[in-house]
Amino acid sequence: MRLRDRFIRFMYGRNGVDQLGQAESFVLLALVILGLFFGRVPVVRSILYIVVLAGFIHMYFRMFSKNIAKRQKENQWFCNWRYQFAIRRNKRRVRREQRKIYSYFKCPMCKQKVRVPKGRGKVCITCPKCRQEFVRKA
Ligand SMILES: [Zn+2]
Structure with missing residues (x-):
């Protein structure tokens, strides 16, 4: 029998x-x-050696299981975790992009977060939740 078939x-x-x-x-x-x-x-060598050895044993154990x-x-479980990780990373990226365009403020009344386009100078903001008006520099 050929090795591949075996x-x-x-x-x-x-x-x-x-x-x-x-x-x-x-x-x-x-x-x-x-x-x-x-x-x-x-110290690093010993730790790496143990971790890599354990990792290889675990990997081959799963492969031949x-x-x-x-x-x-x-x-x-791993695929779900990876998927959630990708979603979280994407959310962080979007938020980072948004921070370049928007300024974020908290309503002094109800603590609702409000975002305003940047570079408009002083703006009067109306809270979308409680209608409280406040002035901020965006
Ligand atoms: Zn409010």
């Missing part, structure tokens, strides 16, 4: 490489590269 037969019924496995291999590679730069410090249902659950 490998395919070996991997049959096993989890293989999923998104979590891909991310893990990427992080481990980054840590190994990091180790090339900071591995001279004994036959408990596919459990591995898929872990992978699903």
